[in-house]
Amino acid sequence: MSDMSEPYPIVEVKPKWVIDREDMGTKTKFWYRDPDADANWLFKYPRPNTGEHWAEKIAAEVASVLGIRHAKVELAQFEGDRGSATESFARGGRALYHGNELLEWTIGGYNPKKKFRQSEHTLANIFAGMDRVFAKPKDASRAKRTLAEYAVLDALIGNTDRHHENWGLLRRLEGNGLRGILFLAPSFDHATSLGRELLDERRDRFLKENRVGGYVEKGRGAIYWSEDERHGPSPLELVRRAVRTYPDLFRPAGLKLAAIDEHILSQIVDRIPSDWMTSSARVFTVALLCYNYSQLKEIV
Ligand SMILES: Nc1ncnc2c1ncn2[C@@H]1O[C@H](COP(=O)(O)OP(=O)(O)O)[C@@H](O)[C@H]1O
Ligand SMILES: [Mg+2]
Structure with missing residues (x-):
């Protein structure tokens, strides 16, 4: 487990990892796959002038400390833009x-x-x-x-x-x-x-x-x-x-x-x-x- 006072890590999403655009919902987002990871992740851009990316991360961490089941979230960057990344739970059949x-x-x-x-x-x-x-x-x-x-x-x-x-x-x-x-x-x-x-x-x-x-x-x-x-x-x-x-x-x-x-x-x-x-x-x-x-x- 990482140090509880360290800043959260930031995932750098590579353009060649992008696999699919998610059509549902209203904001811009896409699925990607890091070849070294075993799940797809959803990169989500925050709407302009909002904190949707940090809200996603904080919410997931709050759920974690409560022991409430939730999708894993990391702060992420893609082509210089900040966002959040959510691990897919729709895998393994x-x-x-x-x-x-x-x-x-x-x-x-x-x-x-x-x-x-x-x-x-x-x-x-x-x-x-x-x-x-x-x-x-x-x-x-x-x-x-x-x-x-x-x-x-x-x-x-x-x-x-x-x-x-x-x-x-x-x-x-x-x-x-x-x-x-x-x-x-x-x-x-x-x-x-x-x-x-x-x-x-x-x-x-x-x-x-x-x-x-x-x-x-x-x-x-x-x-x-x-x-x-x-x-x-x-x-x-x-x-x-x-x-x-x-x-x-x-x-x-x-x-x-x-x-x-x-x-x-x-x-x-x-x-x-x-x-x-x-x-x-x-x-x-x-x-x-x-x-x-x-x-x-x-x-x-
Ligand atoms: N962790 C996940 N695992 C599998 N599917 C997901 C996951 N997160 C989101 N999705 C799918 O992608 C859709 C859009 O994601 P969501 O986080 O709800 O974005 P938005 O904020 O645009 O509504 C969801 O309605 C769901 O179908
Ligand atoms: Mg949604």
């Missing part, structure tokens, strides 16, 4: 099915193509879909508990983008490919978190006016609570409601959260190399994490 595919199979009338305001994407529908797609109740429970962990991770990092193509199931194909083992895919795409879209001037104002909590509570998540809501609740509010309705499913996530020390959160942020993140962004990110952490500790 494993195929990814997105949440919208699962919900289309299992929830009558679910529209898998709806990109915005998909209010059928509720926690209740996701859990019902899992109950239907897994043959054994034990496997459904495991997937639901893992998804609850992702919801708690989202609340901690302020990820407002857990829409139906930002989680999925992995199917390990066996034998002739007709049978397969299903399980929830590791958490991925945490680019829309940690106030990554804010300009420093706004960050400074939120900090000065003590309104980081207000910023977080105004966030609109992509998992809805009920189908008749206009907007999804903030990721934090989703967990507040979910813990009351599904206490058993959220208990393991609560234990993971309780097991970490708050100081580790600022250490994770400190390891982003100095010129990759401004000091305003660092202070704001730590304040956001600490606000969410203290709120979550009271809830779960």
Whole structure:
């Protein structure tokens, strides 16, 4: 393991490693393969004037310390541009099915193509879909508990983008490919978190006016609570409601959260190399994490 105070390494992606452009999602990205590595990686450019690359890295490290399954992320550079790189988990005969595919199979009338305001994407529908797609109740429970962990991770990092193509199931194909083992895919795409879209001037104002909590509570998540809501609740509010309705499913996530020390959160942020993140962004990110952490500790 690397030194916990060293800056994170930066992967230099070589042009000859590029294999494929990823068509899904909205930003520019491509898959590559380092011949010395045993997996494909997805290079993602941050949108201009955002911290999507450092948000991806910090989110993955936060998931790591919590012991929540997630795709591995490194800071990366390609042709002089900075970005993040995510290791593919769809390998070794494993195929990814997105949440919208699962919900289309299992929830009558679910529209898998709806990109915005998909209010059928509720926690209740996701859990019902899992109950239907897994043959054994034990496997459904495991997937639901893992998804609850992702919801708690989202609340901690302020990820407002857990829409139906930002989680999925992995199917390990066996034998002739007709049978397969299903399980929830590791958490991925945490680019829309940690106030990554804010300009420093706004960050400074939120900090000065003590309104980081207000910023977080105004966030609109992509998992809805009920189908008749206009907007999804903030990721934090989703967990507040979910813990009351599904206490058993959220208990393991609560234990993971309780097991970490708050100081580790600022250490994770400190390891982003100095010129990759401004000091305003660092202070704001730590304040956001600490606000969410203290709120979550009271809830779960
Ligand atoms: N670690 C991964 N392993 C396998 N497939 C992935 C992984 N990360 C992303 N993908 C696939 O690539 C798509 C786009 O990646 P994502 O990180 O969601 O980018 P964007 O921020 O543009 O939405 C995902 O919807 C998923 O299909
Ligand atoms: Mg995505």
